[in-house]
Amino acid sequence: KILKVNLTDQTTDVMPLDEDMARQFVGGRGLGARLLWDLVGPAVDPLSTDNVLIFANGPMTSSGYQTSGRYSVSTKSPQTGTILDCNSGGSFGMRFKNSGYDAVIVTGQAKTPVYLDISPEGVQFKDAHHLWGKTVSQTTEALAEKNHNVLCIGPAGENLVRFAAIMNDKYRALARGGPGAVMGSKRLKAIVVSGDLKQEIPNPELMRFIRYESGKMLKANPVTSQGLPEFGTAVLVNIMNTMGIFPTRNYQQSQFEEADAISGETITDTILVKNTACWACPIACARYTKTEKAEGEGPEYETVWALGASCGISDLIAVTEANYLCNDLGMDTISAGATIACAMELTEKGFLDSNLRFGQADLLAPTLTDIAYRRDLGNELAEGSARLARKCGAPELSMTVKGLEMPAYDPRGLQGQGLLYATSNRGACHMRGNMIGAEVLGLPKLIDRFQYRGKAGFVILNQHVSAVIDSMVLCKFINNAVSDEYLARALTASTGVEYSTGDIHRVGERIWNLERLYNLREGFTRADDTLPRRLLEEPVKGGPAAGWVVHLEPMLEEYYRARGWDKNGVPTPATLKRLGLDNL
Template structure:
C-alpha cells in the first residue's frame, strides 16, 4: 500500500503485552485513518456501556493517509475513545510532529487497552516498543514531563503526555503534544490517566512512499495560491491568528458572556487580536509544512509561550467576565501545563460563577476574579476542595446543586464561543454533533458569518439541515486524512480527493470522499445509540431554547433526520446502514 503503513501497535497494559497487528486494506479504504479508523477500532474493541475509566475501554491514536506527506496541514493525528465527560464516542484532532513521527516509525495507529500496574510511559523507537515505569514523574506538568523524557531519550523523540489533571481523572483533562498542540476536548487525557499512561514518546525515520510525488507537489502549489488569496487563510489567520474572530463575533452579538447570560461582551476591545499583537506578540509559528502558520508566540514578564486561541480567550475571558489580556495568557498557559481543556474548564468555572451568584456555591468564585481562577485551576487539576466538584464538568456540577439549567452543554460537552441564538445552522450542528456541544463537527459559522464560500442568512433555517449533514460528512473525512480544517475554508472536497489519489493511488473522488465521511458519522451515531443516546439528547440548553430568538430546533431536527435517512428518533435506518456497509466486518487486533 502507498501512503499507509498497514500496521498498528496494540498495547495490553493489564497483560503486559505489546504486538504489531496488520490493518486490512479494506478497513483503510472504508475508514481511511485518523478519526475514521479510530472510531471503527473503538466501536469494535470497546464493550458497550463500559465506563470510560474501565480497563476494558480502549484509546486509539491514529494517523491518516496524508499524515507525513508533503501535503499542507497533514502533520496531524486523531485520538479516539469513549469520553468520561459525555459518555459518547469521542475524537480529538491534534497538530504538531507526533503523528508524523508515529508514521515514520512504521505505524498507522496505536491501540491501548487495559491498565498498567503503575504510572508508565510507552516508548516507541523505530516501531519497537516498550513500557517503562515513570512513577517518579507523577504530578509533573505536561511541559515538565515532555522535557524529562526528551532529556532521557533524546530531543528527536516527540511526546504526547498528560498533566496532573489526567492523572487525577479530571473529566476535561486533555493530552498535550508539544508547545501549542493539544487534543483538547472530551477528557481523553483522563482516559490515558485511567490507564496509568503518563506519556507516549515516539521516534521514527522510515521514509513514506506515495503514489505520485509530483502530482502531490503540484497540488500543493495550487493549494498555496488559493490559500494565499483567501482573506481568512491568507490574511486574517497569518496576521492575527484565530483571535481575529473575537471582535467579529462580538460585533454580531454572538459572543456569549457571563455563562451565556448575554450575547456580547462589553470588554472585548481590551482582549482583541490587535491588543495581543501590539503588546505581547513575538513571532508567528505554524505546524510543519503549513503556509498559514496561524499560531502566535507571545511574551509575558520575559517568558515566551503560545498566544491563547480564540476559544481559550472566550472561555477564560468573556464567559467568566474577565478582560485582562495578561491574565488570560497566564490562565491559558496554566491550563496547558496542568493538562486541562480550556473550553470546558472555562465554561465550568463560568457555571460555578453563576452558581455562586445564585447563592448555591459557598465558598464560590466571583465574576472576573483571575487570582481565584488561577487557584481554582490548580485545585481542579489536583481535585482539591471546590476544584474536586468542578473536576466533574459543568453538567454534573450544576445537577449536584439542583440547577441543571445553569450548565451550557450538549450531551455533557460545554458549548464553545458561538451563541446559537445568533446562528441557526451552528445551533443545529451543536445539537446533532456526535461528541456533544462542538463547533468543529460542522463549522457553519464559515458560511453564516465569515461568508465562506458564500454568505448565508444566519437566522434562516431553510436549507441548513442539508448543509449541516454535508459538513459533518466532509469534516469527518478531513479528520480521517488527517488534515487541518482551516484548509477547508478555501479548498473543496475535489482538491482533497485528488490529494488522496496522488498519495495512495486509489481512485478517490468527491463522491467517495463524502461517502467515507458519511460512513464514519453514521458509525459514531450507531455507537451512541447503542450507549442509550437518542433524539432527546439532540437538543440545546434551556437558556437557548427559551430565548425569544431561539432557533426552531424541532423543525430543523426533523428535516435533518430526513436528510440523514434516520428515523424520527434519530436512529440510522437499516437501509442506510446497509448502504454504507455498517457496522462492517469486525476488526480483531
C-alpha cells in the same frame, strides 16, 4: 500496520492495517471509530481498564502536503459517555507516522506509572515513577531528545479530571472530552515517538501538483493568508462580538462590552512574540506570547472566550497566564473556563456556596490549579459543568450538549450552528462541522444566519466534510481555501485509490453514521439531540441577534429526514445498507 499495546501484562502485538477498512474509513477519526466499535461496548466504564486509547495518523500524514503533521486519538469519553475523537497539530503526528505505525491501540492498565518509547525498532515500556506528578512542560523536557516527540498528561489527567487533555509538543492538545483522564486511568504518563521512515506516495506527480495548487489557494485566500497569520484565531473576537454572537457570562449575554481587550488585534499589539506553525503548515495561525511572568503558546479564540468573556474577564494577561496553566496542568481550556463560568452563575444565583463571581480575574489561576489537583471546590468543578449544575439543583445553568461545554458562538444568532451543536456526536463542538464559514464569513458563500428552514442540508454536508478531513488528519483551516475536490485528489495521490468529491463526502457520511450507531448503542436518544434550555427559551436581550432563540425542532425534523434516519434519529436499514454499515 497497527501496534497493539497491553499495559496490564506489558505485551505488544502488530497486525496489518485492513485495506478494506482503510479504504472505507481512511484513517484518524474514521479508523478510530471503526476499531472502537469492535473494542469498546456499552458495558465499559470510560475510566476502567477495558476502555482503549486509539492513536492514529492518516494516509497523508508526513506526506509533506499542507498541514499533514497531525494525528488523532479515539476513545469513549469519560465526560460525555459518547464516542470521542480529538486531533492535534505540532509535529508529533509526523514523527508517529515515521516510527512505522498507522495506529497504536493502548489497552489495559499498568500497575505502576509507565511511559512508552515507540520507534521503528519496537516498543519499550519504561518506568514513569519519576514523572508522575510532573507538569506537561516538566515531563516533556525530561523526555525530549533530538528527533523525538513527546505526548503526555499533566496532573489533571493523573487526577482523572473529566476534561483532562493529552498534550503533545508541550503546547498542542488532544483537548476535548477527557482523553487525558483515560490515559491517567491507565497510569500511562507519556508516549515518546522517534523514527525517520520515509512515506511512500503512490502517485508523487499528482501529489506535487495538488500541493502546488493548494499552496496557491492558501496564499490567495484572505483568511488563510492574512486573518489567521496576522491575528491568529482570536481575530474572531471582534467579528463575533459585533454580530452579537459572542457568549458572555455563561451565555447570559451575547456581547461583551470589553471584547477588544482580549481580541486578536490586542494580542498582536501587546504580548505576541512570534507566529508559530504546525509541521508542514504555511498558515501559521499559532501564537507564541509572553507576559511579565511567563511565556508559551496561546491564547486561541476559544480560550480567550472561555477564560475571558465567558467568565466576564477582560484582563488579557490573566487570561493568557490561565491558558499557560491549563496547558501545563493538561486541561481543555474550553471546558475549564466554561465550568468556572457556570460555577460563577450558580454562585451568583444562590445555588452554590463559593467565592467565584463574574469578572474576578485573580481567581482564575488558583481555581484552575484546584481543579487539576481536585482540591476543595476544584474537586466538584473537575467533574465538568453538567455534573456540577445537576448536583447544585440547577442543571439548566450548564451550557452543555451531551455533557460537553459549548464553544464560543451563540447559536441563537446562528441557527445552523445550533443544529450542528445539537447533533454533534461528541457533544457541543465547533470542530464537528462548522457553520461559521457560511453563516458569518461568507465561505464559500454567505447564507442568512437567522434562517432555519433549509439549513439541515448545509449542516449535514459540513459534518461529512469535517469527518473526512479528521480522517485524512489534516487541519480544518485548510478547507477555508482548498476545496473538497482538491482534497479528494490529494487523498487519491496519497493512497493510490481513486476518490472523487462525492466519494469523500460518502466516507464522511459513513463515519458520521457509525458514530451515531455507537452513541445509540450507548443509550443516547433523540432527547439528547438538544441544546441548553436558555438557548431554546431565552431570547437574546440586545445587539444584532436580539429577540432570537434557536428554532431547533423544525431543523431537527428536516435533518433526520435528509439523513435517512427515522423520527427517533435512528438510521434506517436502507441508509445503513447504502453506506455499507448494515453488517454492524
